[in-house]
Every structure is written in structure tokens, then in C-alpha cells.
Amino acid sequence: MSRAEQPSRRIVLAAAVAAAVPGSAGPALAADITADAKAPAPVATPTVDNRAWTSYADWRSGAAQGTRALAGARPGLVIATAAGTRDYTDPHTGERATWEYATWTSPVHRLTVPATEAIASWNAHTPGGTWLQIELEGTYSDGTATPWYVLGRWAAGDQDMRRTSVDGQSDGKSSVWTDTFAIDDPATGLRLTSYRLRLTLHRKPGTKLTPTVWRAGAMGSDVPDRFTVPASTPGLDRELTVPRYSQEIHIGQYPEYDNGGEAWCSPTSSQMIVEYWGGRLTPEQLAWVDPAYADPQVCHAARFTFDYQYDGCGNWPFNAAYAATFKDLQGVVTRLGSLTDLETLIAAGIPAITSQSFLKEELTGAGYGTAGHLMTVIGFTAEGDVIANDPNSPSNEAVRRVYKRREWENIWLRTKRYNAEGKVVSGTGGICYLYFPARPTPRRRAALAAVGVL
Structure with a gap:
């Protein structure tokens, strides 16, 4: 995860208006977020x-x-x-x-x-x-x-x-x-x-x-301030075959790049999707990596997404730009409005890297809380739950996770949340990276256009 439970640089974006949020009695935990008919209707206003x-x-x-x-x-x-x-x-x-x-x-x-x-x-x-x-x-x-x-x-x-x-x-x-x-x-x-x-x-x-x-x-x-978002209706049962890489197996490696693998969620996710699209690094490009390290391409992604001022690998545009250094790939940072948007992309064969922050109890099965973390959405179950390659996993084999749809969409799409101290801080409001071919097929082009990326 990205500096788990440490202050995110993005928290300051909400600080000026956080105190003005009314009716804030305490954390909105996972148990409080249900997908029942009482959820407000989606707002069609473009954001x-x-x-x-x-x-x-x-x-x-x-x-x-x-x-x-x-x-x-x-x-x-x-x-x-x-x-x-x-x-x-x-x-x-x-x-x-x-x-x-x-x-x-x-x-x-x-x-x-x-x-x-x-x-x-x-x-x-x-x-x-x-x-x-x-x-x-x-x-x-x-x-x-x-x-x-x-x-x-x-x-x-x-x-x-x-x-x-x-x-x-x-x-x-x-x-x-x-x-x-x-x-x-x-x-x-x-x-x-x-x-x-x-x-x-x-x-x-x-x-x-x-x-x-x-x-x-x-x-x-201009995403409206919100602690919760309307529940979406499941509409897709599909899983893409995306390589699985754990950031955790790189803990202690190359600490000069954002403290080693502990904070490499963004480049690890980027490398998964780069390789999904066929991007490969040559032995010459990887020659600088210690041969004792598994998955040297993850070390490479960390080094070449690293922002020397931020002192981290989580600069969003730097990750998209890294992906586009591979032949015939494009990379874009955008915001999506719903899990329906993600389903549109997955249906066309386009996985997405999403940014979210949450308390441990807000995402069943995660086993951790984070002030900012990137993971790769690769599909949806028949029940509509989210299938994610979560790099904050102990091994490559453990990377594939299934997260409850209602919990996951809320922690990803909200713009306000409560941290472990009960203070109002920011959420990412649907941020994601999209990597896709320079010349997408008509079906993929239509899917990208449907989510506002041309």
C-alpha cells in the first residue's frame, strides 16, 4: 500500500472544507453502507x-x-x-x-x-x-x-x-x-x-x-463532497487474466525508491497492466536489478515512476507516462463515476488501476487500512463483487482478491471519509489510471468514449 495510515499529500485538498461538512457524528463504517432501495438515485450531472x-x-x-x-x-x-x-x-x-x-x-x-x-x-x-x-x-x-x-x-x-x-x-x-x-x-x-x-x-x-x-x-x-455514494446495480460477470505481482515481496529492496516495496502499490499495479497488454522489459533493461530479487520488473517500475520531489512512486501522471513508454501503449489519469463505468471497461477487456483509502473495518477481507492505496480491478463476480489484483498481499499467488461491491465502490468513489482518529479527511473521488493500446479496437474505443476518455 502507499504509505499506509500515513498522511497523504491529497488530504490537504479537503482540509479547507472538511470542517464545513454537516451531520458528522462519527465514522461511516462498512456495516453502515448497504445496497438497499433507500440509496439516493444517481445524479446525472457531469463531474x-x-x-x-x-x-x-x-x-x-x-x-x-x-x-x-x-x-x-x-x-x-x-x-x-x-x-x-x-x-x-x-x-x-x-x-x-x-x-x-x-x-x-x-x-x-x-x-x-x-x-x-x-x-x-x-x-x-x-x-x-x-x-x-x-x-x-x-x-x-x-x-x-x-x-x-x-x-x-x-x-x-x-x-x-x-x-x-x-x-x-x-x-x-x-x-x-x-x-x-x-x-x-x-x-x-x-x-x-x-x-x-x-x-x-x-x-x-x-x-x-x-x-x-x-x-x-x-x-x-468537480466531484461533490460525499461520504457515501449511491449503490450501483451489478451488470457484468467477467474476469480478465492479468499478471499478479505482490509489492510485499519487495520490502527492503531499493529503499531509495519510496522505502522499498512497502510503498510500491502504484508501480506494481502499473506493471501488472503493462504486461497484460504485452509490455515486456529486456534483460538489458533489467540488468541493474539484483539477480537475487524476484520479479525485477517491479523494481524497475518503482525506479522509473519515482518522483524525486514527492519522494515516492505514487505520482499519478508519472505512472501513466511510464506505461506509455512501452510500445503502442497509452496512459491516462481520470476519474470515473461508478462501478458501471468500470464494468463498461472490463467488458471491453480494459482493466483499471484505482486509488482508494479506508479503515481496516471498511473493506472486508483486506486485512489492513490505508491512507492511500492502488489496486488493479480485473473483473466482477456473478454477484457483482469486485475482483481485484491487490498488490498489498504476501505473495503473488495471494494477489487476487474478491471485495464486496457495496463496500468497495464507496471507499473508491467518496470524497470524504473519517480516519482512525475520527477526523474528516479526503477520499479520491473515483481516481483511476487507464492504460490501453495506442490504436484501440472499435469496441475498446467505444468503451473509452463511454467513460469520457477519447
């Missing part, structure tokens, strides 16, 4: 807006300074001619270097759902000697503008620079918490109504190297 730039026409839009659109089976963005040079001192190594750069700024996207939060996703190839930065600038509902916020400095490798989030970004109205843009006080009614993204591609001076960006976008959301 999520996804926009991604992926096509040749997309890359030809916006404003380019030194970049050009690349046509082909998988269109992308590359450096054509450097727009200038910049000096960058890596905060994690202290090394200072000069880089050539070129930029691309997207057209303004007006959100269909004025947002309290926004999370970017990008898919790119960054050969040695290159890296990229992604930023967001937006407009608030009061007509004022945000600063340009850095949402990530990223490279697939870790030799030229250390991939990193950037702390300390705020303008008094919004802040960036590792990988998430968030309105500081949603209770005021302030929202993000539009945004544009800026990509800055870097390379070593005097070379022809270039990153190639295939996908860049963001998910804006």
Missing part, C-alpha cells in the same frame, strides 16, 4: 471533463516555438529548431546544465465542468539527452488568470535529470499538490473554467535529439 491533444491536427493547432507536428500512424510533437537555450539546475543532484528547448502551447480549452481540480497526463518518448516540462495556465470563474503552474518535469530515464514535481506553487486561490491543481477553497464557489497547456521539450545543445510527445491533456473535475 469530469477530459481533453487530450493526440492527432496531427491537434499538434498543428495552438502556438509552436521551435516544435513541429509529426504525421504518421501515431502523430506527435517534436523539436524542429531550438527556440533558445536555458540553464537548469537539478534540485535533486545540484548539477547545472544548459539545454536547448522548443515549446508548444495548446489552444484554450473551456471546461464543460468548471473544475475544483485538474490533473494532466502525457505520453512521450524521451531518449537519453532529452526531457520535457508540462505546465497549465487557466482562467477562474471570477475572470482572473492563474499563474503558469508546472505539473511535471519528466524523463523516462533518470541519468540526465531527475523527474520531479514542483512544490510551493500557489497564488492564494489555487495550489499544486504534487500532481494535482486544486482550488484552495471550493466552498467559495471559485472554479477553473478554462485552461491551456504548455509543453517545453529539451535536448542537449548541438544535437538532433528530440522528445516525441504523442498525447498531452488534462482531466478537470
